[in-house]
Structures are given as structure tokens and as C-alpha cells.
Amino acid sequence: MLVKRSDHHVRKYGCTLTFFMFSDELAQMVDAGKSGYSNLRTILRNSFDLGATFGIDFVSAESYSAIVDINMCTLFCATPSALNRYMDDDSIEGGNITRCTLCMMPDQLGADGNRFRPYTEEQLSRINATLQRMMEDTFKPDGTLQPEKYLDMQWIDSTVADWCRAKGHEALLKGYTALDVFRKRASVNAYRMTALCYYLYQLQGTAESKARRHCKKLYTFLAEYCLHTLLEMWGERFEEIHKKSSRRQKQVRFPGIYALLPERFSRQMLYDLVEASDLCTSGRKFLYLWTKSGDIELVENDLYRKTHKTDAK
Numbered sequence: 001m002l003v004k005r006s007d008h009h010v011r012k013y014g015c016t017l018t019f020f021m022f023s024d025e026l027a028q029m030v031d032a033g034k035s036g037y038s039n040l041r042t043i044l045r046n047s048f049d050l051g052a053t054f055g056i057d058f059v060s061a062e063s064y065s066a067i068v069d070i071n072m073c074t075l076f077c078a079t080p081s082a083l084n085r086y087m088d089d090d091s092i093e094g095g096n097i098t099r100c101t102l103c104m105m106p107d108q109l110g111a112d113g114n115r116f117r118p119y120t121e122e123q124l125s126r127i128n129a130t131l132q133r134m135m136e137d138t139f140k141p142d143g144t145l146q147p148e149k150y151l152d153m154q155w156i157d158s159t160v161a162d163w164c165r166a167k168g169h170e171a172l173l174k175g176y177t178a179l180d181v182f183r184k185r186a187s188v189n190a191y192r193m194t195a196l197c198y199y200l201y202q203l204q205g206t207a208e209s210k211a212r213r214h215c216k217k218l219y220t221f222l223a224e225y226c227l228h229t230l231l232e233m234w235g236e237r238f239e240e241i242h243k244k245s246s247r248r249q250k251q252v253r254f255p256g257i258y259a260l261l262p263e264r265f266s267r268q269m270l271y272d273l274v275e276a277s278d279l280c281t282s283g284r285k286f287l288y289l290w291t292k293s294g295d296i297e298l299v300e301n302d303l304y305r306k307t308h309k310t311d312a313k
Contacts, residue, residue: 002072003070007066021072024077041094045094047072051069053067055067055068080233098182098185099185101226130203159216159219164184168183177238178230178231190218190219190223193218194218194222197215258290260273260277265304267304
């Protein structure tokens, strides 16, 4: 249905529009959409990036097939445990966790529930006026889309680069892979929110120098906030997944016992290497087979020499 609606927007307006998805119970949404959750995970990941397309192609003539650019903003309310079930290992590895901004509401034992005050008349007036200006920037009076608006954000590039380099150096010193990965996406999230604030400052008529000064402070704060919440929520799980993946890669790249041995080696050196590599074949068996195939020759008692040169990589 999302693909169909996105395609209809492109046909009607010549451009994709942004969807809004809301759930006040994230666990309920996941339970209701278990059959299509893998597709939803991919859609939410792609919908974060403009130009990242998603497509489906069915054999049935009654089904709808298309390749579209789905853009979506989501707001999910959940408990920490429900959020962890939603963000499974596939979501962590795939990058879904880094395409969200966590807004934590601490809940202490015995504390009163959070209270939300209604907007004042002045606040509502400002909100409605801002929304009206945004709608005027989006639609023409005849209902067609306005030309796309481009924001010149080059003035904040040095601030972004400095923050990313500082966090990259910190990750290098700590050897913390999650910090290195999360800093990049935290910067993207902060940059987008800062760009939106810069646009709102323009709508408000704020002086350019003041708007840029405030936005630089906003970017630094938001980047630190996004990075901190990501590490606090999923840093340890990401490290565990990364370690498992690294171990699997090392096993795939294992060059072999023969390549790891020096040109001259003793019987005991081979036995120790076989044991350290956790191989099923015994060292005695390797000696017999290699001698028979002509890959090694006996130099003297318990000392062998390889007849083929290899590079351990």
C-alpha cells in the first residue's frame, strides 16, 4: 500500500511526498505487522534517505508493482524493552537504530506520571502561523507543488567536520567500534535537524548571523545527544555483533596450517599450531600426508623443511 500511494503521488504531483507514521504502542504495531515486518524494516531504512528507492514486483496481475522513493517520518512511543524487541540484531546490523532519534523519559520508582500541559493561545498562534508558511512553501494556490527549496548549508561544514574528526580520534584512542560507526549517523541526524531549524529561523525572519550562530550550537548539542543515546541504548549489543562478525571473517581468511609454518619447523611447532587453530586433523596426520605428497621433507630428527614457498596472508 505504501508503494502504491507513493507511486500515485509521483503520478499526480511529479514528485514524491513525505508520509507520517505514528504509533502510541510500538509493540502492538510490530505484533500486528509480523508478516511484513522484514519489508517494513527495509522501507523505514530506505525512507530515511532521499533517493533510496524501494520496489516490489508481483506475478499476480491484481497486485501493484512499482519502484518508488518512499519518504517517511515516524514517531513511535514505546518502553525500553519493547524498543529492544523492535530493534533486533538485523535492525542493528542493517542501520535502523542509527536512523532514529531517541527521546528518553526517565521514570523513577514511585514518581508521579509525566504531565503534559496544553499549548497556550500564544503558542498555538505561533505554531499555526509557522505551519501555514510551510504549507505555502509546499503547495501553490492551485494545489500543485511549489519548486523544491534548497538550503545553502556550507557555512556549517567546518563545524560538522571538526566534530566528526574529534569523535573519530576518540574512537581510535578507545578502540570503540560502536563510537566510530554511531558518530557518523549521529552527525547526519543532527545535521538534518539543524537544517530544519535554520529553515524555521528563516521563516521567523531571524537575522542571518544570529540564525547561523544558534544553528552551530544546535548541531553540536544534537550530535552529542544522538551519539550518547545510541551508545547508551545499543553500544554493547553492537560491539557483540561486530565481534562475532569479525571472528567469522577471520575464520574465512584463515590461510592454512602449511602457510603459517616457517620454512623450517619442528614436529612440536606443528602440533602446537594445530592445537591453537582448533583443527580436527592431528599433527601426526599432517606430517604423514605432507611427506607423502612431497610438500615437506625430513631434515633431521623431528625437524622438517617445506619444499614449496608460501606467503601467510
